[in-house]
Amino acid sequence: MENNTSEGKEGVKEIVTIKKTHLAFLTNLPLQTKPLETCAILIGKKNKNHYNVLDVLPMDNEDKSEIRFTINEEKLFAVYKETESNKLAVVGLFHTHPSMPIPSKTDINYMEINPIPWIIHSTTIQKTKCFIHDGNEGVKEIDLIVKD
Numbered sequence: 001m002e003n004n005t006s007e008g009k010e011g012v013k014e015i016v017t018i019k020k021t022h023l024a025f026l027t028n029l030p031l032q033t034k035p036l037e038t039c040a041i042l043i044g045k046k047n048k049n050h051y052n053v054l055d056v057l058p059m060d061n062e063d064k065s066e067i068r069f070t071i072n073e074e075k076l077f078a079v080y081k082e083t084e085s086n087k088l089a090v091v092g093l094f095h096t097h098p099s100m101p102i103p104s105k106t107d108i109n110y111m112e113i114n115p116i117p118w119i120i121h122s123t124t125i126q127k128t129k130c131f132i133h134d135g136n137e138g139v140k141e142i143d144l145i146v147k148d
């Protein structure tokens with residue numbers, strides 16, 4: 001069974017690729033929504049462990065909060081429906097923190113329900129990190145590859 005080790009779930013590392021222009025657009029969003037937390041849905045294609053972001057869709061923060069965000073469920077459902085009809089997938093969620101770019105307790109709960117890549121951008125230290133909830137291992141940081 002040695003040949004199959006690379007096919008197993010263990011040891012597989014998820015990666016996310018995003019265009020430089022898309023990431024710049026996302027990290028500039030807080031300038032418009034300030035001081036509220038910003039959120040966006042990332043749309044693209046998933047191939048095995050590779051999430052490729054092809055489009056970014058800013059969403060209103062229903063919470064109107066500086067420290068948390070909620071996306072309206074009906075709007076979220078509409079996005080999922082349209083994405084599917086375009087043969088694409090929701091490949092990630094983006095939101096900002098006025099603190100360190102690490103998932104909060106609330107984030108972790110939602111990440112477990114929605115195990116897709118979560119990109120968190122810190123508006124204080126201007127750093128962007130990407131995480132995913134792996135059923136067994138819990139939350140882990142994954143690579144976010146920025147391309148031209």
Ligand SMILES: [Zn+2]
Nearest residue numbers: 097103104107
């Ligand atoms: Zn958060």
